[in-house]
Amino acid sequence: MIPRWQAVLVALLLPFSVSGQEAGGKFDWKEPKVGAGLFSDELGMLDREREEYANSLAGYASNRVAEAKASPASLTDARRLVALSLHLSPRNRKALVLNFQLSRGVLPEVLPGDYKPDVLARLLFTRSELLKKQGGAENTLLARIFIEISAEMDPKNDDAVYAAEVQRLDGANVNWNAVTDSKSAAPKKGAGEGEGGVP
Incomplete structure (x- = not known):
C-alpha cells in the first residue's frame, strides 16, 4: 500500500507531467510550399517593407501557436502566415525558424511582438x-x-x-491553397484562379 504522503505527491505532480507532455507532444504541421513565390519586383513594396511585414506576420503566428498550445486552428493560421511571410521575404528569419520548430514538433515560446x-x-x-x-x-x-x-x-x-x-x-x-502550396512564380493576369476562391 502506498503511504498517504506519496499518494498526495503523485496527485500534485500529475497535472504538471500531463501539461508537459501536451506542450512537448507531437502535432500535425504541414510545411508550406512557396515555390518561386507569388510576388515579384512588380509588388508595390520595397524589400525592407516586405521584410517588416514578414517579421510581424511570423511573430504573430508564433505567438498564436504558443498561446493556443498548437491547436489545429492555430496551426492552420500559422501555415498561412508563414507561407505569406516567405512569399514576401523568402529568407525571413522568423518565418524560417518557426517553420523549422513546428516541423520538429517544438512549441515556440510566447515572445513580445512588435504590435x-x-x-x-x-x-x-x-x-x-x-x-x-x-x-x-x-x-x-x-x-x-x-x-x-x-x-x-x-x-x-x-x-x-x-x-x-x-x-x-x-x-x-x-x-489559401495557392498561397500555402504554391508551385509557380508570381501570378500573371488572370492566372491562378482555383478551388477555394481566387488567389
Whole structure:
C-alpha cells in the first residue's frame, strides 16, 4: 500500500507531467510550399517593407501557436502566415525558424511582438487600401490577403470585417491553397484562379 504522503505527491505532480507532455507532444504541421513565390519586383513594396511585414506576420503566428498550445486552428493560421511571410521575404528569419520548430514538433515560446494583434490588423488593413490604389495583379492579390487576415486577427475592426465580407460576397475569397502550396512564380493576369476562391 502506498503511504498517504506519496499518494498526495503523485496527485500534485500529475497535472504538471500531463501539461508537459501536451506542450512537448507531437502535432500535425504541414510545411508550406512557396515555390518561386507569388510576388515579384512588380509588388508595390520595397524589400525592407516586405521584410517588416514578414517579421510581424511570423511573430504573430508564433505567438498564436504558443498561446493556443498548437491547436489545429492555430496551426492552420500559422501555415498561412508563414507561407505569406516567405512569399514576401523568402529568407525571413522568423518565418524560417518557426517553420523549422513546428516541423520538429517544438512549441515556440510566447515572445513580445512588435504590435498587438489589433494594431497589426489595422496596419494590414490600411496597407491593403494603399495596395488597391496602386493597382496591378500582385498588389490586388496582396491587398485581398491583407484584408482577410486583418478581419480574422481583429473581428472588432468593422472596416476590415466589412471589406472581407464584401470580398467573400463578390466571390473573391483568398485561395489559401495557392498561397500555402504554391508551385509557380508570381501570378500573371488572370492566372491562378482555383478551388477555394481566387488567389
